[in-house]
Amino acid sequence: MININSLEAILWIVVKLAIIIVAIMLHEIAHGYAAYRLGDPTAKNAGRLTLNPIKHLDPFGSVLLPLVMAFANGPIFAYAKPVPYNPAYFKDLRKGELIVAFAGPASNFMQALIGAGICWCCMLVPVSALIGNDVALNIVSFIYAFGTYVCYINLWLFFFNIIPLPPLDGASIVAVFLDEKGLNVFYTIKQYSMFILLLLLIVVPMVTPWDPIGWYFSHTATLLAHLMLPS
Numbered sequence: 001m002i003n004i005n006s007l008e009a010i011l012w013i014v015v016k017l018a019i020i021i022v023a024i025m026l027h028e029i030a031h032g033y034a035a036y037r038l039g040d041p042t043a044k045n046a047g048r049l050t051l052n053p054i055k056h057l058d059p060f061g062s063v064l065l066p067l068v069m070a071f072a073n074g075p076i077f078a079y080a081k082p083v084p085y086n087p088a089y090f091k092d093l094r095k096g097e098l099i100v101a102f103a104g105p106a107s108n109f110m111q112a113l114i115g116a117g118i119c120w121c122c123m124l125v126p127v128s129a130l131i132g133n134d135v136a137l138n139i140v141s142f143i144y145a146f147g148t149y150v151c152y153i154n155l156w157l158f159f160f161n162i163i164p165l166p167p168l169d170g171a172s173i174v175a176v177f178l179d180e181k182g183l184n185v186f187y188t189i190k191q192y193s194m195f196i197l198l199l200l201l202i203v204v205p206m207v208t209p210w211d212p213i214g215w216y217f218s219h220t221a222t223l224l225a226h227l228m229l230p231s
Contacts, residue, residue: 013067015146019153020066023111024080025056027104027157032083034103038096040089048083056080078157082167094176101172108158115150116228118143123230151229155221163216166193 029051032043043049048056057063061079090096122144130137162170171186171193178186189196205211 012145012149016149016153017063017066019146019150020078020157021053021057021062023108023150023154023157024062024078025051025053026107026111027161028056028080028083030103030107031100032085034100035083035085035089035096038090038099040085040087040096042086042089043083046084056083097172098176101169101176104169105158105161108154108161112151112154112158112225112228115147115152115154116225118147118150119229122147148229152221152225155225156217159217159220160213163197165197166190168197 029049032048035042036044036049058079058081066078085100087093087097087100122140125136125140130140161168162173164170164174171190175183175186200212205214
């Protein structure tokens with residue numbers, strides 16, 4: 001028989017999954033919309049400037065991976081289908097690439113701010129309105145926890161996506177600032193980037209006492225969340 005605590009845990013896993021689906025969907029829409037504003041209709045023509053999640057979600061990266069991370073109580077990160085764009089439409093190639101690349105992580109940072117804002121709004125509810133009113137207390141507690149997860153999940157996605165390794169957005173951001181020699185080195189590393197990423201995510205924590213991605217999140221996303229959220 002499933003007890004109340006188990007049902008609550010399942011509920012929060014579903015809530016976290018819903019938050020991450022919205023977060024990565026808006027992330028990809030932001031890429032496409034930025035390209036569209038720069039004169040590239042590719043994403044719009046492909047039907048990717050839509051809030052329909054089916055157009056954006058990847059079965060493994062958008063659902064299975066975050067579910068596994070949620071059950072493991074680890075930092076939640078995920079990815080959606082990359083939005084198509086054609087930089088040939090950009091008047092300034094480097095500037096256009098930079099804007100499009102950063103638009104996705106920027107959308108996650110904005111969502112994190114909204115999550116923190118929700119928590120601060122909950123703090124404005126008078127204590128007198130909650131004392132002896134279990135329904136109101138539970139509602140405010142749920143909304144506060146929801147805002148906290150929105151903040152944390154989007155900060156994890158923000159800092160994960162700015163890691164300068166393909167296929168993450170950070171790679172495109174870094175590439176904009178490299179000269180020809182630097183790009184050659186970058187493209188040499190690029191062919192091993194997925195192996196490096198999987199090494200950092202899975203192998204190193206399994207065979208050593210150090211979790212590099214966990215360490216990175218604790219010194220970036222977690223630290224910033226503590227500054228943004230009510231103490």
